[in-house]
Amino acid sequence: MTDDFDLDQVSSLDSLSTPETELTVSDGTITNSLENIEKVRAFRAEKIKEIYQSLRPGQQQMADWNGGPLAISAVPGAGKSTGMAVAAALAIAHYQLHAHRQLVIVTFTRSAAANIRAKITEKLKDLKLPLGGFVVHTLHGLALNIAQKHPELSGLNLENVTLILPTPSNRITRTCVEQWITANPRHYQRLIEGVQFDGEETERLRRQSVLRTEVLPNLAWKVIQEAKSSGLQPQDLKEISERIPDDYEILKIAGGLYENYQTLLRSQNLIDYDEMILAALRVLENQAIRQFWQNRVFAVFEDEAQDSTPLQSKLLRILARSSESISDDLETLNLVRVGDPNQAINSTFTPADPIYFRNFCNECEQLKKLATMDQAGRSSCIIIDAANYMLSWVNRSKLAGNEQPFREQMIRLVGWNDPQPNANPPAYDRGLELCEPADIYQTVEWIVQRIVTILNHDPKGKFAILIRENKQGEFISNLLNNPKSYNINIPEDFKTKIRIYDASQQARNSKIPEEMLALLQFLDRPHSPDYLKLALKVLGDRNLIPNLDYNKIAIHPEEFLYPGPLDPPQPPEIRQCRYFCCQLLQARLELPPYQLISFLALSLRYERTELATADKLAERIGQKTFGSHSMGTILEVLNDIVSSERFEPVDIDEETSKESPYTRDGQLTLITMHKAKGLDWDYVFLPFLQESTIPGNLRVLPQTKFLGELTLSEVARAQIRAASHGQELIPDVMTAWEQAKDLKIAEEYRLLYVAMTRAKRFLWMSASRFSPYTWHKPENQQEQKPCPVFIALKQQFPQHFLEKY
Numbered sequence: 022m023t024d025d026f027d028l029d030q031v032s033s034l035d036s037l038s039t040p041e042t043e044l045t046v047s048d049g050t051i052t053n054s055l056e057n058i059e060k061v062r063a064f065r066a067e068k069i070k071e072i073y074q075s076l077r078p079g080q081q082q083m084a085d086w087n088g089g090p091l092a093i094s095a096v097p098g099a100g101k102s103t104g105m106a107v108a109a110a111l112a113i114a115h116y117q118l119h120a121h122r123q124l125v126i127v128t129f130t131r132s133a134a135a136n137i138r139a140k141i142t143e144k145l146k147d148l149k150l151p152l153g154g155f156v157v158h159t160l161h162g163l164a165l166n167i168a169q170k171h172p173e174l175s176g177l178n179l180e181n182v183t184l185i186l187p188t189p190s191n192r193i194t195r196t197c198v199e200q201w202i203t204a205n206p207r208h209y210q211r212l213i214e215g216v217q218f219d220g221e222e223t224e225r226l227r228r229q230s231v232l233r234t235e236v237l238p239n240l241a242w243k244v245i246q247e248a249k250s251s252g253l254q255p256q257d258l259k260e261i262s263e264r265i266p267d268d269y270e271i272l273k274i275a276g277g278l279y280e281n282y283q284t285l286l287r288s289q290n291l292i293d294y295d296e297m298i299l300a301a302l303r304v305l306e307n308q309a310i311r312q313f314w315q316n317r318v319f320a321v322f323e324d325e326a327q328d329s330t331p332l333q334s335k336l337l338r339i340l341a342r343s344s345e346s347i348s349d350d351l352e353t354l355n356l357v358r359v360g361d362p363n364q365a366i367n368s369t370f371t372p373a374d375p376i377y378f379r380n381f382c383n384e385c386e387q388l389k390k391l392a393t394m395d396q397a398g399r400s401s402c403i404i405i406d407a408a409n410y411m412l413s414w415v416n417r418s419k420l421a422g423n424e425q426p427f428r429e430q431m432i433r434l435v436g437w438n439d440p441q442p443n444a445n446p447p448a449y450d451r452g453l454e455l456c457e458p459a460d461i462y463q464t465v466e467w468i469v470q471r472i473v474t475i476l477n478h479d480p481k482g483k484f485a486i487l488i489r490e491n492k493q494g495e496f497i498s499n500l501l502n503n504p505k506s507y508n509i510n511i512p513e514d515f516k517t518k519i520r521i522y523d524a525s526q527q528a529r530n531s532k533i534p535e536e537m538l539a540l541l542q543f544l545d546r547p548h549s550p551d552y553l554k555l556a557l558k559v560l561g562d563r564n565l566i567p568n569l570d571y572n573k574i575a576i577h578p579e580e581f582l583y584p585g586p587l588d589p590p591q592p593p594e595i596r597q598c599r600y601f602c603c604q605l606l607q608a609r610l611e612l613p614p615y616q617l618i619s620f621l622a623l624s625l626r627y628e629r630t631e632l633a634t635a636d637k638l639a640e641r642i643g644q645k646t647f648g649s650h651s652m653g654t655i656l657e658v659l660n661d662i663v664s665s666e667r668f669e670p671v672d673i674d675e676e677t678s679k680e681s682p683y684t685r686d687g688q689l690t691l692i693t694m695h696k697a698k699g700l701d702w703d704y705v706f707l708p709f710l711q712e713s714t715i716p717g718n719l720r721v722l723p724q725t726k727f728l729g730e731l732t733l734s735e736v737a738r739a740q741i742r743a744a745s746h747g748q749e750l751i752p753d754v755m756t757a758w759e760q761a762k763d764l765k766i767a768e769e770y771r772l773l774y775v776a777m778t779r780a781k782r783f784l785w786m787s788a789s790r791f792s793p794y795t796w797h798k799p800e801n802q803q804e805q806k807p808c809p810v811f812i813a814l815k816q817q818f819p820q821h822f823l824e825k826y
Contacts, residue, residue: 061149068148069114072107075440079394080104083359084111088320090351092378092385093359093392096432097408097778098399098701100441101359102133105324106140108357109155110148118154118319125340126157128324133699134159137324160333161297167314168300174307175300182290183661187245187282189238190535190555191664193291197281198237205277212236212269215727226550226576231724234551236733237278243734244275244741245282249295250330250372251745255280261744267754269728275737291664298332305339315344319355326360326381328373331745334381351384362428363412366695366772368764376746379428398435398444399701403452403821404784405432405445407814408777414813415770420716422759426767427774449475449704449783453821455814460791460802462509464708465500467826469511471785472689475704476518481686484519485702487694487776489714492796494525494691497708522682524692530634530670533627536563537638538659540621543602544609545652547582550575556605557598561797563625566601567594568797572724574598582606615643615650633671638662694776705780707773710788710808716769719762735761773810786811 073084083093083104095101109124118124126141128134138157145152158166168175187194202209213228248258258276265272286292292300305311321341323329329337338349341356358381365375385391397405412427435444454471458464472484488494501521504511512518536559542549543556554575560566574581574595580588581599591599608620622635643650645658683690683700690702721730731754739757742764743750752760777784788807793799815822 065114065148065150069111072110072144072147076104076107077394077396077398077435077439077441079392079396080107082392083108083357083394086112086357087115088355089390090354090385090388091357091390091392092326092382093357093394094382094428094430095359095361095394096397096430097361097364097775098397098432099394100398101361101394102137102140102324104394105322105357105359106137106144109141109322110144110150112320113145113154114148114150116319119151120153121317122319123153123317124155124320124322125163125318126155126322126324127160127163127337128157129159129328130325131159131162133324134162160329160336161294164297164301164333164336167304168297171304171307171310174304174310176303177292177296177300182292183664185291185293185664187242187293189235189242192660193282193285193289193664194238194241196285197241197278198233200281201237201274201277202233205274208270208274212728216729218727223576227572227724228727230550230554230572230575231727234554235722236725236728237274239732240271240275240734240737241278241282244737245279245293246295247372247738247741247745248275248279249293250298250332251741252332252335253741253745255283257744258741261740261751265740265751265753269733269754271733271737271754272740274733275741295332298336301336302332302339305336311339312344314340315342320357321355322357322359324359326358327362327365327375327378328360328367328371329377330372330374331377334377352388363426363430363771364698364775366698366768366775368768374742382428393430395430395433396435396439397432398439398441399781400432400778401446401448401452401782402434403448403818404777404780404782405434407453407784407818408432408774410817411770411777411810411814412774414817415810418809418813420809421767421770422763424760424763424767426770432778446782449478451821452783453818454783454785455811455818455822456785456787456826457807457822457824458787458789460789461496461709461793461799462500462507464787464789465497466510467787468706468708468785469501469515470826471706472519472704473512473515475783479703480518482704483684483686483702484689484704484706485683485697485700485779486689486691486706486708487697487779488525488691488709489694489772490796491525491529491693492799493709494523494693495529496796496799497691498523498526520685520688522685522688522690524683524690524696526628526630527670530631533622533631533634533670534638534659534663536625537618537621537635538656538663540605541617541652541656541659544605544617545656547602547606548578550578553578553581553602556602559625560598560601564797565625566598568795569594569598570724613650614652614655615639615646617655618642630671637671694772697779698775701779701781703781704783704785705776706785706787707776708787708789709792710773710786710811711792712806712808713792713794715773715808715810716766719758719765731755731758732761735765739764770810773808786814 073081076084077100079095079099080103084107086108093101109126112118112124126137128137134157141155142152168177169179172178185191185193212232213225215228218224255276258272258279262270262272262276286296305314318340321337323337337356338354341354342349343353346353358378360378362375362379365373367373382391409431416425416427416429456467458467468486475482486497500507500509501511501516539555539559542552546552554571557566557571557574561568582602584591605624608617612620618635618639622632627635641662642655642658646654683692684702719732719735721732736754736757739761740751743752788811790804791802792805793802
């Protein structure tokens, strides 16, 4: 997450003075030294010219930066990281930056930070320049290092705090909910009554379960991220709530949950990612310290700027300002922000919102400081045509209501004299294929057939199947591994012709600590409705028991687990659930606690890498509970592991390879569309493009409909966004719900655009006539409509539509 940001630390190469200062008289004369300097300068000038001429026009605009603000809006495949690396190297050379006056580069992820660092280092070595003139960070890494250097101002000492992420399932979030319920019994009762409540006790208990384990934890999770990253305090939410007519007073509830959360963080020495940013901002409130940092930061370059939040942007603006400046006007900042608002796909999981980067682009445009990188060499012509048509068509169609998903920025082919090799590679066959298989099983058959054909032409090609959710990847993986079990036609030697890498498996593995915690809590307290429900959900997600409304089952744990002779007979699916749970409870009686994780891993039918991850988890717990293997101690340690979000799953394939596991030659990668951002493959397959999947909708779960046809967390988030965008009129509940639906639709179309632009030579898209309503039960298929974009592409490119193989 972080890198060492020590402005006083110089690398081994930095200990060498720059050629311009090498005026020594030992073994020579000053004249000779001056001649050497001129040679170095001439070499460097020639090398800079050579590097500059290797850039495309948009990249050259970035390299031409000579101070002040600059926004670069880049299309997919435009080479923005290469452009940023060259711009950074040229700025370091031009302004003679060094370890005490540095260029700070920030980006969104650690992998992106490592990539840009390597590229800048390579350019500096080409120019024979020392490496101390720049530093690369993630946004949170930068903030954390500033906070760590001044603990007396930040209030942050990493030796005494633990990092957490406020997911709905962790104990901090659940404790917030329980505290709020205790302190607000009448408000809680209003939620229980919801709509159409007749006072029946069983229904009351069911609604209590839904509120305590689903609705309120999700509300806390989304609101805390959204409000905190926007700089809003709990009291702000309560004040906004008073301005909105709302029977449930959703933002008032949110403010109470947020307040409890902050109190728990302080009392338990915990921090989250936003606390890092806030801690750094507290440090920079001190004028002397702020000037200290500003004097050492020459400029800030930000990559993936479309994923920034208001707090993060505030931090970067402070650092990019001159220490002598008393103004925060944009033109006073040495700030370069590079991004693509059309690839903003993270607001589903984070508070990121493309509106902030769009606003920055608009401000820079007024100052004539906006550059556009619209030439892209990644994809063949037909793939670019399809992506451009999709972007324009979605904006015109108003499918996202009042939201315009895309900035009107078309991808252009590179010029005929493009200086970079392999630009706009030739399409394979038609380059674009649109298919309508009968069902999801035939979809996989057709994909395999196409891959086999391509392998005969390009055995070292890079292939990817991009899916919308991990369950789809699990379905494809199961079919490829066990075709006979599903009675589908896949060549027996298919897996010998191509390596298959299931990246979605890694995401499933990361949930193993949570699964173990849920099951162990149930084994420790089987009569707890909450723990029983969580355990049933784990078993259902693993397809070991039927998927049911577990709230109804969990209301009376004793009756479910041990029904008496006078209790009504249980339906077969309930008996199946009970049988599995009782088997687990029997093992609790027969096995010592420290052996339960291994037993549960086998019971959940974990495969090879999952078992390795479970073993790693058991070993870590064993180390932390040495000498005290009681269930209580194990649960306490496991709780901490889950809350800290630091446990890394095992990936056996990745450990045995030094290259990127996602883009190997001769490999088929199963990966989600979100995780595919920043990657590309020769041949990309996009299956399951149903309207119910993309754009889908903000689904109101049946068990929560007693609150109405809306989701409290999404309503609150839309209202908070309106406030953070500076809107005077905060939307009422139903208006906010409509806005939330529009935002979701807009982001889903941007996600599809990202997926389409991952392809270099061949893009295959399909929407089967029959598809499951939920991928938890893929066998239950029904006729569904294709994604509207698929229909539009089919009409625009009829020559690329295939009715059958």
